[in-house]
Amino acid sequence: MSRFVTPNEVRLPLSDGDYLIVKERLNVGDTRDRMSLALTADGKTVDPLKWGMAVVQTYLVDWSLTDAAGRIVSIREQAPDMVAAALRNLDPDDFKEILEAIDAHEARVQAAREEKKTARTGVTPSAHSSPSLVAVGGGTSGSRS
Amino acid sequence: MPGLFRTVTLRGEAAARLSWGYQTAAVLRRWALTKTDKGEWTLTAGIDRADPFRLQQTPLQFTAPRPGGFFCFPVKTVQLGRESLVASLGPPEH
Numbered sequence: 135m136s137r138f139v140t141p142n143e144v145r146l147p148l149s150d151g152d153y154l155i156v157k158e159r160l161n162v163g164d165t166r167d168r169m170s171l172a173l174t175a176d177g178k179t180v181d182p183l184k185w186g187m188a189v190v191q192t193y194l195v196d197w198s199l200t201d202a203a204g205r206i207v208s209i210r211e212q213a214p215d216m217v218a219a220a221l222r223n224l225d226p227d228d229f230k231e232i233l234e235a236i237d238a239h240e241a242r243v244q245a246a247r248e249e250k251k252t253a254r255t256g257v258t259p260s261a262h263s264s265p266s267l268v269a270v271g272g273g274t275s276g277s278r279s
Numbered sequence: 280m281p282g283l284f285r286t287v288t289l290r291g292e293a294a295a296r297l298s299w300g301y302q303t304a305a306v307l308r309r310w311a312l313t314k315t316d317k318g319e320w321t322l323t324a325g326i327d328r329a330d331p332f333r334l335q336q337t338p339l340q341f342t343a344p345r346p347g348g349f350f351c352f353p354v355k356t357v358q359l360g361r362e363s364l365v366a367s368l369g370p371p372e373h
Contacts, residue, residue, distance in 0.1 A: 141300025157301065195301045211296070211303070
């Protein structure tokens with residue numbers, strides 16, 4: 135099994151027939167980008183209010199969302215600033231739905247990987263000594279970024 | 280008019296890229312696509328930035344904007360130079 139992350143895409147359904155295309159898994163570069171996006175201005179700690187936005191920005195590849203004129207707001211291969219701007223203009227409830235869909239996806243993938251590891255090694259993974267940042271920021275729908 | 284042109288060359292300035300899945304393997308500038316009389320497509324392009332690891336992965340795709348959409352070709356081989364690359368491409372996908 136390769137230790138490199140293959141850039142597979144996963145489609146996540148949203149309400150009203152919309153969908154997200156997200157990364158199946160983050161690689162090292164992605165996780166560092168996510169952390170970097172969520173840091174406080176002094177760069178010393180993670181800002182919980184920025185975490186949700188950082189998660190969505192890092193995972194999101196594309197979506198079916200349209201503007202008021204019915205045109206798809208294309209975000210695939212767009213600059214991070216453009217994607218961030220689109221996210222900041224969403225309805226807060228819709229952003230919350232997107233964040234929850236991505237958090238659930240990440241949890242599913244992580245659980246599947248832990249299960250595979252257990253099956254391979256026969257060792258049950260130990261509990262983490264500190265809470266994950268997903269747990270810290272997973273329910274956050276606001277952002278100050 | 281089949282047979283009139285032995286080769287065809289398409290050129291572009293920017294916004295073209297080689298992708299490995301959703302990951303960008305290379306951002307290209309001043310690119311040219313040439314189709315030989317044998318139907319083989321070759322890409323030559325300047326490199327704005329490239330990820331050497333991703334460029335060695337498969338499958339790679341070449342995409343570039345065109346009026347009303349995108350060119351999209353599968354990449355068969357890539358030869359990477361210091362500031363440019365040459366790639367042989369499969370038939371266009373759309």
